[in-house]
Amino acid sequence: MRNPELHIVSRYSLYLWCTFIYSSAFMYFLYLAAFNVLTSSFFLLSARFCSDAKERTTRSFSVGGVNNFTSLLLSKEDDTLYVGAREILFALNLSDISAVKLQRNLTWKTPERKRDECSFKGKDLQTDCFNYIKILLRMNSTHLYVCGTYAFSPICKLFFIHCSFFFLEKSPFPHGEHCEYTGLLRCVADGELYAGTVSNFQGNEPIIYKSLSQGTALKTENSLNWLQDPAFVGSAYIQESLPKGNPVGNDDKIYFFFSEAGKEFDFFDNTIVSRIARVCKGDTGGERVLQKKWTTFLKAQLLCSLPDDGFPFNIIQDMFVLTPSPEDWKNTVFYGVFTSQWYKGASGSSAVCSFTMDQVEKAFNGRYREVNRETQQWYTYNHPVPDPRPGACITNAAREQGISSSLHMPDKVLNFVKDHFLMDSVVRSQPLLLKRNVRYTQIAVHRVLVAHKAYNVLFIGTDDGRLHKAINVNNKMHIIEEMVLFSSSQPVQHIELDTEKGRLYVSSFSELVEVPVANCTNYQSCGECILSRDPYCAWNGRQCLDVRRPSTRRYVSLHKHFCSQGIYGDISMICDGEMIRDCICLHLLIKCMCFSVWQQDVDEADTSAICNKTVPSPRFAKPPPSRK
Known part of the structure; x- marks a missing residue:
């Protein structure tokens, strides 16, 4: 509801006024003078709407008998969402994912022979021995690269994509050990597939590997215990070589996020820790030491803990990497969801922690840890390290020493990194958000x-x-x-x-x-809209609307100085009396009541200035809709 203290003026009558005024300069000035007598405020008159204000609707997709929607690929090239499920691949049109006539699908079943082999080896015939599609990668405009578990005989194939159908082709890529058995985490950088998985049927040989191209296939070394029963949850490709021509000449990096057994902690059995690991994109393995193995693998502990008593949320569930732009990678922020293997007060608590790129770089540029092979205890390594720095990417400093590839790295450097892959510094953070019983x-x-x-x-x-x-x-x-x-x-x-x-x-x-x-239209009043603190939503004097709507985005860009969604609720900043016109929408700013500007106050939620200095009714949380 519009505040009753506002002057209520018909938009249509104002439109007629503006049309008339715009055609007559003399009458325009008379009009302004008349309204100057009435009020000293300003308001922005939109002569017509560029699009309707209807909110986007929620859509759902499900198919009877089909389950495990575990892999999604958002393809903007063909406006399609690819969905990998158990033994079937769907291609959903983004215009309406629920529209049956716009759906395409392809069945990729496991032969009974493979299922029998899977069951004979001890896996559950009803749960494990199917083909769960876990990897979806867009190769080019015509092909999709898909990997499935295939009843614990993992395989990868190429699918030909057409506007109305897609079908299986013979894959030129290696499979077997380069696909997964259980869970898999993958990242793609310049045509290379980087993945964290297990490489055997028993699931006790975890690896991080690189494949898919004509280059050297690399993986972690199992005999060196670089990974301790990891559960991979995320990965990220960070282009740290940018901007081009920078004096460091660093290489791009691939980061992995997982939880694993913390062997460095001997005071408690089965302690789980969260990790961040990284490898360099240009890593090609060693010449004599670490042949076809990573020469740049390093890992550090991620610790999300309470500030008062240090209670740890030590199991990472997911990680989202937010990078402003490829060249602005130094301002990357890592957002993680964590739970704990222990209980404090209430079971099932969760925390959200964030880590900065600066924290991560300091950890990987810090001291190493070393294990005593006899006692299996870890301690800080306080002795000199070889040069170039073990585990670092090839930089301009290394190139000046004649080292242009990891194949040229001295053996002493590679021997050091074999045993010093764990960093001493811990990447720490306190919860941004803590929820109990969730x-x-x-x-x-x-x-x-x-x-x-x-x-x-x-x-x-x-x-x-x-x-x-x-x-x-x-x-x-x-x-x-x-x-x-x-x-x-x-x-x-x-x-x-x-x-x-x-x-x-x-x-x-x-x-x-x-x-x-x-869902801005859920807020029915100015007070609700402002108090929502939703940065997507702004009050336009009549209703709460999404600022990301096409018409709104055009409006904000035209009036960014004075409409700019009124973050601090200062009407004098919002209404400054300019007249602006573009080829699509006519916007006329005249001296009148300021009720049609887009306003919000995310920081303070101060409704007094924006909502005509009235106290809105308290906004109560509405219970979620009951499930049918």
Whole structure:
């Protein structure tokens, strides 16, 4: 409802006034003079709307008898969402993922012979011995690279893509050890596939490997215990060679995030720790030492703990890497979801922690740890290290020494990194968000640019199929929205964020849901809109709308100085009496009541200035809709 103290003026009558005024300069000045007598405020008159104000709707996709929607690929080239499930691959049109006539699918079943072999080796015939599609990669405009578990005989294939169909082709790539058995984490950089998985049927040989191209295939060395029963949750490709021509001449890096047994802790059995590991993209292995093995593998501990007593949330569940732009990689922030193997007060608590690139770099540039082979105890290595620095990428400093490749790295450097792969420094953080009796499973982060600053909006999935939307305001995290996603209680398994269209694609065991990043029309009054603290939403004098709508984005760009969504609620800054016109929409700024500007106040949620200095009714949280 519009505040009753505002002057209510018909938009249509104002439109007629503006049309007349715009055609007559003399009458225009008379009009301004008349309104100057009435008020000293300004308002922006939009002569017509460029698009309707209808909010985007929520859509869902499910197929009877099909489950395990575990892999999603958002392909903007053909406006398609590829969904990997158990023994079937779907291609959903992004215009409407629920539209049956727009769907394409291809069945990729496991032969009965393979299923029998899987069962004979001790796996569960009803759960393990199927083909679970886990890797979806867009190779080019015509081909999709797909990997499946294939009843614990993993295989990768090429699929030919056409506008109306797609089918299986014979793959020219190696498979077997280069695919997964159970869980798999993958990252792609310049046509190379980097993956964290296990390389044997028993699942006790974890590896991080590189394959898919004509280059050298590399992997971690199992005999050196670089990995201790890891559970991979995320990866990231960071282009640290940018900007081109920089004096360091560094290489791009691939980061992996996982939890594993913390062998450096001997005071408690089976201690789990979270890790961040990295390798260099240009790594080609060693000439004599570490042949066809990583020469740049290093790992460090990630610690998300409470500030008062240091209680650790030591098991990472998911990681989202937010990089402003490829060249601005130094401002990368790592957002992780953590749980604990111990209980404190309430079971099932979760925490969200963030880590900066500066913290990560300091850890990897710091001291190493070393293990005593006799006692198996770890301690800080305080002695000189070889040069070039072990585990570092090839830089300009190394090239000046005649080392242009890891194949040219001295044996003493490679022998050192074989045993000193664990960093001494811990990458520490305190929870941004702590929730008791909630188990977070997935996270996605979207940076929203508004008038005066940027806000990082967190979308966090739970193990009972809910989505929390949170924002950090004045160093405090606020959950501003909670959504029930699925028809039944199921864990959120994957979140895919489309930043351009403002959509989230969230999958569970048997359902896929598309939700908009904002539901601004849910806020029915100015007070509710402002108090929501939602950076996507702004009050236009009549209703609460999404600032990401096409018409709104054009409007904000035209009036960024004075409309700029009124972050601090200062009407004098919002209404400054300019007249602006573009080829699509006519915007006329005249002296009148300022009720049609786009306003919000994310930081302070101060409604007094924006909502005509009235106290809005208290806004109560509405219970989520009941599941049918």
